[in-house]
Amino acid sequence: MKTATPGRSSSTERRGSFTTISGRSINELYTPADIASLDYARDLGNPGDFPYTRGIHANGYRGKLWTMRQFAGFGTPEETNQRYKQLLKAGGTGLSVAFDLPTLMGRDPDHELSLGEVGKCGVNVTSLADMETLFDGIDLGGITTSMTINSPASMIFAMYLVVAEKQGVAWESLSGTIQNDILKEFIAQKEYIYPPRQSMRLITDVFTFCAERVPRWNTISISGYHIREAGATAAQELAFTLRDGIEYVQYGVDAGLDVDAFGPRLSFFFNSHSDFFEEIAKYRAARRIWAHVMRDRFKAKNPRSWQLRFHTQTAGVSLTAQQPYNNVVRTALQAMAGVLGGTQSLHTNSLDEALALPTEEAATLALRTQQIIAHETGVANVVDPLGGSYFVEKLTSDLEEEALAYFDTIDRMGGMVPAIENGYPQREIAESAYKFQQAVEQRDKIIVGVNEFATVEDEPIGILYIDETTAERQLAKLNRLRQTRDNARVRAALEALSEGARGTANTMPLLVEAVRAYATIGEMCDALRHVWGEYEETPII
């Protein structure tokens, strides 16, 4: 079998080597020889069939398009509520809440570390009162909501449940996702509060609680997005994310749950970076690996436990502050990769996000990008259109192989929690991030408008400024709340929470009770900090 086009030799090529954005070497041509060991039924299967390499739905997007879910949140709950109503009116089909850093870190707006951070990177939610405002006029029974929240995931989820209760929507009918993925926080995004083992308990408490009380809720979104943004390669994103998934399943099983009781509610979240085919292969490899993990490693019997469902977000890190309109093109191509990879839902970034949170116009354009892909390009008419491509199948198998090698290494360390405690994934990612930056500086990797095709002066674009009065307004509301609520009830609920944390009680019902009493996020998180302490990492450069 010939593997090169006749008459061409490397001396005529415009570069010494061709590599993906992750540094993977790419051949000139792929042929049947590259996929000779693949067996269609065993390794690919039709869409909807094990091992789901080609997709989890037999008819792909012909039945239902992906959910166009735009991550949004800024300032006060009042402002964000307006943005949600606008997004739903523009044809968005799900909500996705971005919280600010104080909320993500379980701090009230009056904590010293909240200085300058209130409402900046997302919406500030301090108590149930804010959550009520955030979803005011939005029927929680009629939409699905994704909430990007991790360390205080159970506190925010409890708030959502109580808002539903007040709207008269039964918990059994609620659908949506909490990110609730603490392992990738330790690995990449670093928004952790408690030490790893105590954090894992909060997560298994949610698994148990939802299996009984909120059966349609996705209890976790096991995320590679942030791992990739921190500098990981495609293979590292795939490997660490799925190995995190294994860790969660193991903890669930060890907590006494039947794997099929919570397996179908696990969902994933991947990045879509700029290297088009490598990304598509990554999603396909992810489905194949997970199907085997759940069936073979954990003996799950329910096919829904075997099916990897995922959300995709285009790569924030690929956006440039220079020539920001170029970002529209980057995002469209990355979104296309997510769709060709069979994503269940998608967020497209806005062109101004290397500069600030998106303006309403930029966010609408990002949504329109998805609508054009869905309705004009025809790519959603056929399932897994790249299945059978020599190149894509080879990349899929190579990525799978690399991920499985990482699994072995991490298994030998005793699992992901010990690996994190040893700084292993953190070191691997820091290494990749540095290598990539060096490749950019040496112009081995070209970023249009940055290290090539740069212009002297960029045309400025209008960006969103977060009103500096956000913090004042949130502080005023907090002070009013503390004066008007039943503080004895709050104290009792917080004491019960601390007591539960000392023992083995499920923390979820205790949190729901504290939320009903209008305990703040800082107070609830502190009640657990007092018992479990806080995690501090050893920084690795």
Next chain:
Amino acid sequence: MKVSGFGYQVSGRFQVSGIRFQVYVQKIRVIIAKPGLDGHDRGAKVIARALRDAGMEVIYTGLRQTPEQIVSAALQEDADAIGLSILSGAHMHICPRVMELLREKGLSDVLVVVGGIIPDVDISKLNAIGIKGIFLPGTPMQEIVDFIRGNTRSRVGI
């Protein structure tokens, strides 16, 4: 006489008319800090490594440092420069506080640079409080290395 790198670590002794002199140029000492609640540390870590590879002594504080902790680290470590990595939009609260504390501690000669997402309108405000180097996304590492090298106080002594 020992010479290494590009003049970061030159030391030697010589004798003139029976008097012995020791000449030294110390490595530039830089604190890299992540103030505020944000945990996105890719940039901070990459630049810390680039400065170290360029021959500087780098102390990375880790995450969630208050301005007080950062300035106190600068004092203890006898730093020549502080690099603040801020992506969250909290820069107009954090930077003035750091500058004020440096003044109070008599460390006004410590170079302060900021890297991250800083809107255009805030750049002149930061310049006005004495922050000379502001590096936005896409800045080459070498540019930051050169800036710190060119703007830190001289450490040559006899």
